[in-house]
Amino acid sequence: MAGYSNPLFRALCRQGGAELCVTEMISVRSALLGSRQALEIMRPAPEEGPVIWQIAGGDPGEMADIAAHIESLGQAAGIDVNMGCPVPKVTRRVSGAGLLRDLDRATRILEAIVAAVRLPVSCKMRTGWDDESIVAPDLACAAAAAGCAWVTVHGRTREQLYSGEADLETIGRVKAVCPVPVVGNGDVTSPESARRMFEVTGCDGIAIGRGALGAPWIFGRIRTWLDTGRIEPEPDWPERIRRALVHWKLSLESHDATDRVFSVLKGHLIKYLGGHPDFEAQRRLVGQARSNEEMEAAFQALAAPVQDSRRALLPEVAATPSAQYEPLVECAQSQCGGGEGKNFG
Numbered sequence: 130m131a132g133y134s135n136p137l138f139r140a141l142c143r144q145g146g147a148e149l150c151v152t153e154m155i156s157v158r159s160a161l162l163g164s165r166q167a168l169e170i171m172r173p174a175p176e177e178g179p180v181i182w183q184i185a186g187g188d189p190g191e192m193a194d195i196a197a198h199i200e201s202l203g204q205a206a207g208i209d210v211n212m213g214c215p216v217p218k219v220t221r222r223v224s225g226a227g228l229l230r231d232l233d234r235a236t237r238i239l240e241a242i243v244a245a246v247r248l249p250v251s252c253k254m255r256t257g258w259d260d261e262s263i264v265a266p267d268l269a270c271a272a273a274a275a276g277c278a279w280v281t282v283h284g285r286t287r288e289q290l291y292s293g294e295a296d297l298e299t300i301g302r303v304k305a306v307c308p309v310p311v312v313g314n315g316d317v318t319s320p321e322s323a324r325r326m327f328e329v330t331g332c333d334g335i336a337i338g339r340g341a342l343g344a345p346w347i348f349g350r351i352r353t354w355l356d357t358g359r360i361e362p363e364p365d366w367p368e369r370i371r372r373a374l375v376h377w378k379l380s381l382e383s384h385d386a387t388d389r390v391f392s393v394l395k396g397h398l399i400k401y402l403g404g405h406p407d408f409e410a411q412r413r414l415v416g417q418a419r420s421n422e423e424m425e426a427a428f429q430a431l432a433a434p435v436q437d438s439r440r441a442l443l444p445e446v447a448a449t450p451s452a453q454y455e456p457l458v459e460c461a462q463s464q465c466g467g468g469e470g471k472n473f474g
């Protein structure tokens with residue numbers, strides 16, 4: 130997910146039970162023009178393990194070149210092609226969701242990439258441009274014929290952006306005709322909604338976006354349900370805040386403290402607080418932090434009990450944060466290969 134799916138977050142998701150993670154979308158044109166941000170996303174992080182790298186663009190040759198370059202870096206588990214990004218700047222160039230209006234070009238892009246790499250290639254699409262042009266069943270079959278290993282379908286049209294509910298019926302129609310595995314995507318935020326996605330669509334796997342923000346443990350909750358039929362409760366608020374604190378501390382250890390990293394991190398931390406009865410005040414606290422010291426102070430206030438926000442930091446959090454969070458820190462570091470001097474920007 131653009132702006133969120135950095136190596137540390139991916140490691141936390143894997144630790145939380147995700148089987149595979151995907152990079153932020155890499156704009157092929159920006160990468161070719163040497164954009165710092167695009168190149169940053171493409172910077173190798175060998176320690177983080179297998180990751181699918183997602184690329185977006187509209188030119189088959191350029192897409193194939195970048196895919197081959199990514200393969201040569203030796204870390205990608207696969208190449209995913211974005212055919213869902215709704216942003217006008219992207220769709221105008223007939224890339225992202227713009228490809229839903231040009232299936233011929235979409236197919237040529239996939240064929241060119243499949244011919245250029247040995248890695249599995251997949252495709253992430255929306256159901257169509259709008260309600261009048263639902264193309265996902267056709268596009269999924271074309272992707273399979275082009276050599277894609279699987280397809281992921283977000284159950285919304287480009288016109289819908291993120292409004293309304295994901296259209297599971299159309300994902301089910303894709304599953305009924307597509308010869309390669311279909312991953313269902315849209316509005317999965319709990320074991321119950323995962324069950325609904327599996328039952329209604331018959332899909333082979335589930336991709337989770339927003340439901341993992343501030344809740345990277347969601348994958349494990351769904352996995353427990355799949356394995357045992359038991360639904361684990363959501364972590365309570367003190368636990369969520371503790372995990373946000375772990376995320377922050379890991380980030381401090383693994384990143385250069387650039388402004389961009391700090392603002393990305395704030396975005397993540399605020400997500401952990403979503404749904405809290407005191408959300409607005411908490412969001413302000415974290416949002417206003419301008420330095421590591423201010424963030425520390427914000428967390429001190431958050432760690433205080435909700436019913437008495439004036440109380441000082443809970444003693445057990447204040448006294449031994451490192452010791453308390455060691456198991457999580459160790460686990461996340463081994464997933465990212467963390468440790469000193471590593472840069473996960």
Ligand SMILES: Cc1cc2nc3c(=O)[nH]c(=O)nc-3n(C[C@H](O)[C@H](O)[C@H](O)COP(=O)(O)O)c2cc1C
Pocket residue numbers: 130131132152153154183211213253283314315316317336337338339340
């Ligand atoms: C902030 C944000 C960034 C996103 N970035 C990407 C992206 O880079 N690539 C992609 O395929 N989808 C991206 N998406 C779409 C999600 O992957 C997903 O398809 C969509 O949010 C629906 O699934 P969800 O309900 O699980 O979030 C993004 C969504 C959001 C909200």
